[in-house]
Amino acid sequence: MGDHASDVLSPGVPARRSVLVAEPELGDWFRDGMTIALGGLATACHAMVAVRHIVRRGLRDLTVIGSAVGGLDVDLLVGAGCVRKVICPYVGAEALASIGPFYRAAAERGEIEVWECDEGQYYTGLQAAAQMLPFLPCRGGVGTSFPELNPDLKPFRDPVRGETLLAVPAITPDVAILHAAQSDVHGNVQFVGTGYADRLLWRAAERTLVQVERIVSNEEIRRAPERTALLAAGVLRAPYGAHPFSSPGFYLEDRAHIAELVAAGRAWARDRDRQPFEAYLARYVHGAPTHLDYLEAIGLRRLLGLDEWGA
Amino acid sequence: MGDHASDVLSPGVPARRSVLVAEPELGDWFRDGMTIALGGLATACHAMVAVRHIVRRGLRDLTVIGSAVGGLDVDLLVGAGCVRKVICPYVGAEALASIGPFYRAAAERGEIEVWECDEGQYYTGLQAAAQMLPFLPCRGGVGTSFPELNPDLKPFRDPVRGETLLAVPAITPDVAILHAAQSDVHGNVQFVGTGYADRLLWRAAERTLVQVERIVSNEEIRRAPERTALLAAGVLRAPYGAHPFSSPGFYLEDRAHIAELVAAGRAWARDRDRQPFEAYLARYVHGAPTHLDYLEAIGLRRLLGLDEWGA
């Protein structure tokens, strides 16, 4: 897929590599038992094409590292039975669902392991992975129940001043899946907005796949190099790929759709009634084998109604 | 100095604070014995108005944290006798001076203490200060002579996997002095280019003073908020304030001037001949009590000849 103009002009010259991933190739990225980090934050910018792909394939025993304020992307994976362990300081959707219903139910029923942490401990572990260190220390958690709830958070005396700190082991995602505004075919990813903690997930992960709203030319990337946030190992073109969550500069969250998912979760959590969730999956995941099928199931009218400043 | 338009329109309303520092107020920022971090990198972006101010006042016993690839800003302070201790993985000007002559001579003569480190150890110590931790671990230096050369770098067994790492104590500047492209009067500082490691010096320091090429409106800052790198406690308007070093987007280094300084340093280092350096100081520091006096001593013709793309 070397599509640089000059490659066309000089057919004998080896081409700069494209890292574009076609949707059918997503299968190569994930397998049972992996540790997968999900980007974005709260109700924004989760890589939902990749998440639905994982659900559709019925992967099992995943360790899921949600974003620091983890969204219902985590909840969907838990509900679908893909998850063995969750590393995440919060799972929910704020006013739309103060806690993810599948997550809560699975945790209370002992069906998943929760690696209890706050954001400081969570980022410290990712930072250790990014620095290729076995651990890093943090102070947040000293004097609390965290070491009791999570024996991986180990109190120790610092070798310089003798203070008590917590040692956090490196948290290393096999794959990080992110959603961003744009990239060129070579993986130069740019956000609209802050990018939350996606740079750190990229730094910590073995490989990073980024969904983008649009592919742009390398020349456009070079026009604003200060905006380039990371270099992806794989880029998937996925307009509206964060739906039902928001994508800064493109669209708001789809509250009706989120409510549908939350209602399905609550039926399962309260009444162990799985039917609403099975209907949800049938319609939006198994019945929509590609991202375009999914978007058609949502409908053009709904999608174009999610613009940030529209009337 | 509340100069926001609306403050003028509403005279009874308390004004948003300006952090502009006038040159005579620099005196409040520095005193003997302080730990001062110098921003920029190699031959670029050192805060030379503040550095010359320190030399002019004859401050003593400073601990100087040079930039990771420390420039001749460090060398000037060492030559002027202001420095007791240097924390810096390199002092020099690359092809223009492979090592700072004053620094080399003072180190070889035992007149300064060198806190031996490489960039990894150096950044680890600053990072610890920025995180309010007593220490952070690093791997670079394991198996080397660094712990012997610098007993502050303490080998220890990591509490998670039992690996040997070095514990680096927090390096906390009392003041960081930086040079940047622009700021508003409220301290929103923006660079042209990467800003080297200036953000980390700001994060680690108790207070940060930033020289800028130009003051811009708050509205101009808001036009590109992704460029805002840090919030300064003090901002000094200092066009050409990195001279004789370069300022990205504004001017190149002044090689003739740097050569004059290096020659003075070499006379002192080789022959203990202090006269050339005294002449340098008389002309550019003591004989030029303000930044504008200094720029006049350099001369308009020279300054305008340093543009990056000029003929």
Place this chain on the structure above:
Amino acid sequence: MTGPPTVREIMATFLARDIEDGEEIFVGTNLPVIRAAALLAHLHHGPSMRVMLAHTRTNLYHAPVMEHFELLADWRAARWAEGYFNDNDIVMYQKSRRDSVFFVGALQVDPHGNTNLIGLGTDPRRLRLRGPGAIATTTNASHVRRFYIFLNEHSPRVFVPRCDWISTVGWGDGGPDARRKLGLPGGGPRYCITPLAVLDFEDDSKRLRLRSVHPGVAVDEVRRQTGFDLVMPDHVPTTALPGPDELAILRTRVDPQGLLRG
């Protein structure tokens, strides 16, 4: 817009008066009282406050009317940004938070202001009620200049002699040096604000003490709704009402939507 101040307006005003100019504050999204307190402090007496909104730093001092954004990541709230911040930088670089004040919510609070957001139940693998998680409260409460415990419910379910789990340290085992002994550099909790009352901490014991009751609330009601003995001063005043200027800012600029009056 001319009715008497509501309890939520009184709570917001109490908090706003305690926030100083120059301090850094995060404008909450899901908690209208905290959002209003931050913005009221800023617009009333804090022109140089650092106001964090949707992962941006901004200054809204001249904003005539503040829209309400319900979700943390609503990017429209970033339109006033002076700078952007990565979430991990905010949490990790605690030295930059030394002028920051912070709010902690809780499922449970103990007599020394230690709080629990983790859940209820004693078996960590099978909590009876799984809480939402600590978010950034643990690390922030360890470091920031001071924090406030903010509660939407004042009951013996919340105020308990002992938390099932502690996710943020208040005054630990008690006493003014409790935090120093743990090595926590932040200033700790100053007040606990509930729909019934304002509580502070007695100087020597650092136990929760009744400081004021909101208008119409009896001291005995507070006592009844608290699952342990509060330190009781001889005289318990009524929480101060907003002044006319504060009420005007609340009702015309901060909260024209009426989130605090609903």
Place this chain on the structure above:
Amino acid sequence: MTGPPTVREIMATFLARDIEDGEEIFVGTNLPVIRAAALLAHLHHGPSMRVMLAHTRTNLYHAPVMEHFELLADWRAARWAEGYFNDNDIVMYQKSRRDSVFFVGALQVDPHGNTNLIGLGTDPRRLRLRGPGAIATTTNASHVRRFYIFLNEHSPRVFVPRCDWISTVGWGDGGPDARRKLGLPGGGPRYCITPLAVLDFEDDSKRLRLRSVHPGVAVDEVRRQTGFDLVMPDHVPTTALPGPDELAILRTRVDPQGLLRG
């Protein structure tokens, strides 16, 4: 531009051939051979290399002629940037360097490729000769995929039985597991390139071994200029010359200034 290859062109070509497409490399400023090696590899067979230049990441594969920038911080070199990097992020986030190759200079090298940039002399407070300092070599050499020891001088002053101080670990005390025992994740030094010869490391001992001599250099001269016994193979070839395509790229695109021919 038609003369025979110079020693520096031969050194640059040897290094360039060892750098693979997709690897990350920093284009040096003050070291023309390293600069030329990086750019030659990129333009000749590395269209997808990550080329770091003046704290930016770029791709110069289609650049017709590369200017030479003498100073690390010359901002004009950033005009091809695809992304910017803070210096501390480059050094601290070593996991991002797992495809990176690196160069280490030295005042002294010992038989196992441990090197010294600190200085000469045994009293650390009064070095006889203060070196420039380690810059980022210590941390980078501990982590990157592999590195090269690059020397502008081949003499017994440089090749010493024992360094006065060690600033970067090569193969430590020797043996293939020397680095593993120290916990260093990087691949270690692969070659040592000097104006006389290319040295590598014997598999079992990880001692420096003569691999090839540059044209016109006798094996005995290398022996004489090395302050310890190199491992000597039965047959020592001459370092390979650049091919016509490599020489053309060097002379017309990478180094039209003739820094390698001066």
